[in-house]
Amino acid sequence: MKISPQEVDYVAHLARLEITEGEKEKFTSQLNDILLYIDKLNELETQGVEPMSHAIAVTNAFREDRILDSIGTENSLANAPDRRGEFFRVPKVID
Amino acid sequence: MELSQLTIHELQKKIRNGSATAVQITESVFSRIDAVEERVHAYIRLLKEQAFASAQKADEDIKRGDIKLLTGIPVALKDIVCTKGILTTCGSHILHNFVPPYNATVVEKLKDAGAIFVGKANMDEFAMGSSTETSYFGPTFNPWDLERIPGGSSGGSAAAVAADECIASIGSDTGGSIRQPAALCGIVGLKPTYGRVSRFGLIAFASSLDQIGPFTKDVEDCAIMMNVLAGYDPRESTSVPENVPDYTQFAGRDIKGWKIGIPKEYFIDGIDAEVNNALKTAMQVIEQSGGQCVDISLPHTQYCVATYYIIAPAEASSNLARYDGVKYGFRAADVRELLEMYKTTRMQGFGAEVKRRIMIGTYALSAGYYDAYYKKASQVRSLIKRDFDEAFKICDVILTPTTPTPAFKIGEKTDDPLQMYLSDVFTISTNLAGIPGISVPCGFTSGGLPIGVQFLAGHFEEGKLIQVASAYEKNAKIEKRRPKL
Numbered sequence: 338m339k340i341s342p343q344e345v346d347y348v349a350h351l352a353r354l355e356i357t358e359g360e361k362e363k364f365t366s367q368l369n370d371i372l373l374y375i376d377k378l379n380e381l382e383t384q385g386v387e388p389m390s391h392a393i394a395v396t397n398a399f400r401e402d403r404i405l406d407s408i409g410t411e412n413s414l415a416n417a418p419d420r421r422g423e424f425f426r427v428p429k430v431i432d
Numbered sequence: 433m434e435l436s437q438l439t440i441h442e443l444q445k446k447i448r449n450g451s452a453t454a455v456q457i458t459e460s461v462f463s464r465i466d467a468v469e470e471r472v473h474a475y476i477r478l479l480k481e482q483a484f485a486s487a488q489k490a491d492e493d494i495k496r497g498d499i500k501l502l503t504g505i506p507v508a509l510k511d512i513v514c515t516k517g518i519l520t521t522c523g524s525h526i527l528h529n530f531v532p533p534y535n536a537t538v539v540e541k542l543k544d545a546g547a548i549f550v551g552k553a554n555m556d557e558f559a560m561g562s563s564t565e566t567s568y569f570g571p572t573f574n575p576w577d578l579e580r581i582p583g584g585s586s587g588g589s590a591a592a593v594a595a596d597e598c599i600a601s602i603g604s605d606t607g608g609s610i611r612q613p614a615a616l617c618g619i620v621g622l623k624p625t626y627g628r629v630s631r632f633g634l635i636a637f638a639s640s641l642d643q644i645g646p647f648t649k650d651v652e653d654c655a656i657m658m659n660v661l662a663g664y665d666p667r668e669s670t671s672v673p674e675n676v677p678d679y680t681q682f683a684g685r686d687i688k689g690w691k692i693g694i695p696k697e698y699f700i701d702g703i704d705a706e707v708n709n710a711l712k713t714a715m716q717v718i719e720q721s722g723g724q725c726v727d728i729s730l731p732h733t734q735y736c737v738a739t740y741y742i743i744a745p746a747e748a749s750s751n752l753a754r755y756d757g758v759k760y761g762f763r764a765a766d767v768r769e770l771l772e773m774y775k776t777t778r779m780q781g782f783g784a785e786v787k788r789r790i791m792i793g794t795y796a797l798s799a800g801y802y803d804a805y806y807k808k809a810s811q812v813r814s815l816i817k818r819d820f821d822e823a824f825k826i827c828d829v830i831l832t833p834t835t836p837t838p839a840f841k842i843g844e845k846t847d848d849p850l851q852m853y854l855s856d857v858f859t860i861s862t863n864l865a866g867i868p869g870i871s872v873p874c875g876f877t878s879g880g881l882p883i884g885v886q887f888l889a890g891h892f893e894e895g896k897l898i899q900v901a902s903a904y905e906k907n908a909k910i911e912k913r914r915p916k917l
Contacts, residue, residue, distance in 0.1 A: 340795065352749060352794040353756070353771075354787055355779035364791055370850050371792060375738045378808050381815070388810030389817060391640055391670070392626035392866020393891060398669035412533040416760030425758050430770050 339372040340365060435460035436596040437914070440505050440653040443599065447494055447504050454490035454504030457599075458483055458548055461506045465550075465597045468917045471578055474592035476511045476569050477519060478551040486548040493546065501660055503546030508592045508601035511552035512559055513644070514633040515539055522635045523557040523567040523585075526755045526762045526781030536633025537665045538602060538644050545660045550598045554588030557783045558752065559609055559637045561585050562855045565846055566785040573842070574617060575915035576881055580839040583613030586647070590617040593647045594915060600657055601647045606637050607740055608834075608859025610645045611871035615834035615884025618873045618913075620648045620901070622658065625892050626866035627672035630665030638747035639670075641740075641863040651872065651902040655679035658894060674892055682898040688722035690900065693827030697733035698858055704837040710875040710883040711833050717908045718831065723900070726827055730819040735812050736861045737853055742796050742809035743864070748786075749793030755781060788849060817865040824890045829900050832858050834871040834884035862888055870897040873910050880913075 340348075345365045349356045356364065410423055419426040435443065435457045446452035462480060469475060483506065490504040514520050514532035516539075521527045535543070542549075556566040564572040564587025572587040574580040575595040582591040586603030590613035593601050603610040605623035614621025622645045629644045636642065646657035659680060664673040694715065699708070715725050757763035757777035764776035782790070796805035823830060836857060845852040862869040867888055874885040885904070889896040 344795075345791070348791055348795045348798065351798060352790045353753075353774040353778055354782075354790065355775040356787070360784075360787070364788065367788060367849055368791060368795070371741060371853075372795075374850055375742060375805070375809075377738045378735060378742075378812055381732075381735065381812055383808060383811035383815070386811040386814050388807055389814040390810060392817075392864075393670075393672065395627075395670055400666060408533045413759075415533060416530055418757055418761070418763035427758055428767060428769050428773050 339369050434464065434596070436464040436599070438599070439649045440502070440599055440656050443505060448499060454487040454494065454548065455484065457504055458487040458506055461550060461598060464595070468595050469597060471573060471917065472575055472591050472595050472597065473570060473572050474553055474588045474595060474597050475508070475551040476521060476523070476554050476588070479518065479549050483548050483550055490546055490548065500546040501656060502542060505547055505600065506550045506598050507542060507547040508550045508553045508589055508598040509539065510555050510586050510589045510601070510603050512555060512604050512635045513539055513602060514635070515549070515552070518552070520552065520635070521568070522559070523555040523569065524782065524786070525568045528568065528762060530761050532633070534633065537630035537667065538661055539633065541660055542602070553586070553592055553601060556585035556587070557786050558635070558748070559585040559604055559606055560748070560785050560789050562608070562612060562852050563845065564588060565842065566783055568783060571842060574839045575917055576618065577839065579841055580881070581616070581842055583616035583839065585609040587613050589647050590614055590619060590621065593617070593619050593649060595917060600649070600653055602644060603647055604634055604642055604644050605863065606641045606744060607863050608856040610647065611834050611859050611869055611884070611886055612856060614647055614871040615886070616839040616882060618882030620651055620654045620870065620872055622646055622654050622870045622894070622897065623862060623868060624658065624662065624894055625868045627670050628868070628892065628894065629661045630663070630668040630671045632665055632668040636751040638744040639751060640747060641744060643863070651898060651905045652680065652683045654870070654901070655683045655898045658898070662894070677895050679895060679898050682895040683902040685899050685903070686722055687718070687900050687903045690723045690829070691827040692718050692723045692725050692900070693728035693823050693830040694725050695728050695730045695733065695823070695830060695832060697730050698832040702836060703833060706877040707833055707835070707837060707883050711885060714874045714885045714904065714908065715831065717904055721903045721907045725831070728823045728827055728830070730823060730861070732812065732816045732819050733861060736816060736864060737857055739809045739812045739816065739864060740860045741792065741853055742805050743813065745789040745793030746796050746806050747793070749790045749797065752786070752790055757781070785849070813864050816861055820865045820867055820890070828889070829896055830888040832886045832888070834858060834886040838877050838881035838883060858886060867891055868894045868897055870901050872901045872905055874908065875910055876913070
């Protein structure tokens with residue numbers, strides 16, 4: 338077993354996903370299959386190989402510090418599931 | 433022939449010589465949609481009213497002689513590109529009510545070029561899938577056989593072009609999501625070099641792999657679309673300030689003296705026999721066109737799928753963390769505290785495939801596993817890119833099958849994610865290496881399903897792809913068929 342049902346629970350928590358018992362069982366088996374397949378990579382010796390994080394050579398992209406138009410408060414809040422005034426409203430974080 | 437069946441370049445002529453108006457073309461496309469959309473389900477949302485308003489305006493422009501590259505041409509947009517004031521769902525319940533406050537750069541470019549937007553095309557949820565079956569809004573059906581998948585994730589965009597429900601369309605390609613459905617639907621699809629087309633306003637899946645590109649009915653149209661889409665965008669920091677050539681100049685040029693690399697790792701057991709035969713014929717056509725097929729090796733090919741299924745889910749798990757029910761999209765009802773709101777919103781808002789990938793990615797990035805998975809995969813990615821660097825020292829372009837099999841049946845692979853992932857085996861390497869790739873129709877199976885040939889070139893060599901694809905298209909003389917719908 339590459340990953341246990343307890344680890345699936347823990348990873349779901351890290352990913353902020355609630356999963357049902359049925360999903361837990363299914364994910365455990367499917368993630369095991371996928372991770373076993375991925376073990377193939379260990380056939381390769383990669384010591385000293387530079388990891389590649391971008392497909393093309395990118396350097397920091399700077400632009401002039403100039404104020405441009407922005408979409409504004411009303412547009413930013415237009416899709417809010419819940420709002421009050423100029424704020425996004427969420428359930429209480431602390432008692 | 434109906435106007436909806438024509439290509440961009442054919443319609444451009446008709447518009448210029450006055451034998452068709454933008455309104456007539458739009459009417460033709462929408463009457464085709466009325467006739468077949470119920471069976472194909474290429475669209476999540478149609479924009480009929482807006483399309484006719486644009487068409488009327490286009491006709492006024494045409495009367496004034498103000499004709500741009502896509503004036504009067506009906507185009508479909510994958511529902512992953514943001515459209516200002518128009519619902520953009522990414523095929524997901526979690527964005528079912530999301531109305532973007534801005535346009536993606538490609539939407540602005542298409543609009544500025546005079547395109548008429550027909551609708552938002554169906555797709556796998558968050559572009560995660562190879563069949564368009566994971567869409568929250570139900571699957572799209574392959575116009576060539578309605579019991580089969582159109583490919584994915586841009587299956588709606590591909591099916592819409594194949595079924596003449598638009599003239600051209602936009603897709604996005606993270607591991608083959610343009611080229612694979614193009615092959616399975618019998619049309620042309622191009623994934624540009626990473627950085628060639630702006631991703632601003634493209635809903636992110638895996639940011640180091642995602643790229644926007646066109647679906648068209650032929651190679652010349654592909655060149656026209658690339659002329660509109662390509663270019664630097666100051667709002668997108670990975671878009672590249674390189675000169676953009678006129679891609680239409682490459683269509684129609686010959687390929688005499690070109691070396692076409694045939695990678696032995698792409699012609700393996702498990703390829704459908706009819707696909708294999710079609711590819712052998714394609715190689716003969718290339719030789720008859722003056723190209724020379726040379727054997728090459730891309731030794732790390734067998735590691736591409738494993739590498740991809742670490743890197744793409746890792747980036748996705750990070751990108752999709754933003755869907756938390758706070759600022760936009762779906763929020764679960766009846767939740768009393770914040771953590772519960774996040775978890776319940778994401779449980780109810782995401783489908784199974786998206787959750788699975790978030791889980792793989794979160795696991796691969798979690799403490800204790802980062803080096804074993806993400807770092808390892810990023811190192812193998814370097815080796816995969818090196819394979820291509822070496823190959824392009826000895827050949828101009830590479831020829832491969834686009835997919836190992838023709839379109840499979842709906843439901844055939846939904847219970848086995850790994851089998852689904854393996855259907856992208858020939859398209860994934862391109863994204864990992866950041867190079868451009870094009871799929872062009874190369875025949876049909878005895879059962880009448882389309883087959884595609886894929887050409888790959890070095891970074892920013894889309895011109896070469898247009899050239900080889902157009903030479904191939906001209907000399908292959910693939911029988912013109914239309915799906916019987």
